[in-house]
Amino acid sequence: MPPLRPARFLRRENRFVVIAEDEASGVFFRAHLGDPGRLETVLVPGGRVWVEVRQPSVASQTPAREEGRGGSSGEEAPGKEAGFPAPSGASASGRSEGPRTTHRAVLAEPEPGRFVAVVPTLAERVVEAVLRSAILPVPGAVLRRQARWKRHRFDFRLDAPAAPSLWIEVKAVTLRDGALGRFPDAVTERGRRHLAALAERAASGEAGVLWFVALRGDVAGVAPAEAVDPAFAAELKAAARSGVFIRAIGTRPSPEEVALAGTLPVLLEG
Numbered sequence: 001m002p003p004l005r006p007a008r009f010l011r012r013e014n015r016f017v018v019i020a021e022d023e024a025s026g027v028f029f030r031a032h033l034g035d036p037g038r039l040e041t042v043l044v045p046g047g048r049v050w051v052e053v054r055q056p057s058v059a060s061q062t063p064a065r066e067e068g069r070g071g072s073s074g075e076e077a078p079g080k081e082a083g084f085p086a087p088s089g090a091s092a093s094g095r096s097e098g099p100r101t102t103h104r105a106v107l108a109e110p111e112p113g114r115f116v117a118v119v120p121t122l123a124e125r126v127v128e129a130v131l132r133s134a135i136l137p138v139p140g141a142v143l144r145r146q147a148r149w150k151r152h153r154f155d156f157r158l159d160a161p162a163a164p165s166l167w168i169e170v171k172a173v174t175l176r177d178g179a180l181g182r183f184p185d186a187v188t189e190r191g192r193r194h195l196a197a198l199a200e201r202a203a204s205g206e207a208g209v210l211w212f213v214a215l216r217g218d219v220a221g222v223a224p225a226e227a228v229d230p231a232f233a234a235e236l237k238a239a240a241r242s243g244v245f246i247r248a249i250g251t252r253p254s255p256e257e258v259a260l261a262g263t264l265p266v267l268l269e270g
Contacts, residue, residue, distance in 0.1 A: 004050040004106055004255045007031075009043050013097035018105055020049050021142035035118045037185045039108070042116045044172050048109035049118075050255050055102040101128065107253055116174050116216040117253040118189065123213035124155050125173035126251060126260065130159060131168075152197040165208045169194045173214045173222055173248075181214040181248075182225035184232060191232050195239040207244040210236070214264060217252035223267040237268050 007020040011029070015036040021028050031051050041050065107115045130142070135141040140161040147157030147167065156168040175185040184191060198208030212222045224233035240246050246268070250261035 001255070001257050002052045002106070004052055006109075006255075007050050007051050007103075009045060009049040009108070009172060010044060012043065013115065017101060018043065018049065019227050020051065020103070020105075023048075029049050029103055030101045031105045032101040033105045033118060035120050035172070039118065039174060039185065041112055041176065042108045044073070044108075044110040047111070049105050050107035050109065050115075051103040051105050053103055055100075079221075098124075107255060114216070114218060115253040117172075117251070117258055118174065118215075120172040120215075122251075122258055123215060124170050125269040126213050126249060126258070127168065127170045127211050130197065130249065131156065135160065147198065149201070152193065154194070154197075154233040163223065163266060165201075166207045166209060167198060167201050168209045170211050170241075171215060173212050173219070174216060175225060175228075176219055177223075177225070178214060179220045181212070181216065181219035181222045182228070183212060183222065184225055187229045187230055191229075192235045195232070195244070198244045199239045207245070208239075208243075209247060210239065212246075212248040212264075212266065213249065214250045214261075215253060217250065217257075217261060219250065219264070221265040221267055222248040240268060 006023045008023060010019045010021060012018050013030065013032070016033050018031050018033050019028065020031055022154050031049070032054075064209075079109055105118050108118050110116065128145070135143060135158065138160055142159045144157045144159070145155065147154045149167065154169045158166040158168065171183050172192065173181040173183045175182045195210060198210060201208045214222060224236050226233040236246065246266045248264040248266045250264045252259045252261045
């Protein structure tokens with residue numbers, strides 16, 4: 001984990017940029033956000049976001065004051081593209097540092113001590129670490145990243161002697177509903193296509209796995225978010241019936257590390 005510093009989350013400028021205030025200096029800045037999901041219960045106005053500094057010389061500038069928020073500076077309202085909702089939240093009393101991002105958002109802390117990783121590629125790295133430790137003693141086993149089949153691209157393909165190819169797609173879980181992590185937090189046509197392709201590979205005699213990674217440590221299992229995307233939930237159940245393996249693993253994110261927390265049950269119903 002890179003060195004992180006805490007900031008106060010103010011608002012989302014769009015799907016990939018957040019506006020935040022450095023807690024130590026009071027500087028307002030733009031930070032890149034790798035997770036384009038809704039994150040409505042994760043990025044809470046006034047809550048903390050932990051960021052990596054990408055441009056220290058710019059990030060350390062003295063904060064400037066602005067007259068208002070958003071429209072007064074001539075900017076588009078947040079989230080007009082692709083139907084992304086404009087988040088509610090407190091107005092910023094400072095000006096962000098120009099059009100570029102100077103930081104990268106890594107963790108959100110919607111409540112004190114409750115951390116959620118907001119970098120989806122962390123989920124892929126977790127699964128890759130698990131897979132590499134598992135195949136290390138297997139002679140001839142090869143793990144390929146970003147494996148292509150037809151028009152689809154999967155996160156991994158695992159090939160081993162005398163075994164069918166294993167196609168693996170990873171999904172990062174950030175939405176919490178009670179004790180369960182749920183996926184997705186917004187409608188995902190891409191996710192449905194991945195499930196259908198995994199089912200096709202399983203039907204051909206190869207193998208497919210959809211692997212959920214809970215990027216928060218406060219869930220006891222993972223389930224489809226049927227209320228958010230009923231089509232994905234139906235496709236997930238159909239894929240499981242067709243022989244696709246559905247797995248989940250937990251993590252415990254913190255500003256110091258993202259630690260593995262073991263396997264989690266997947267509840268396809270309820």
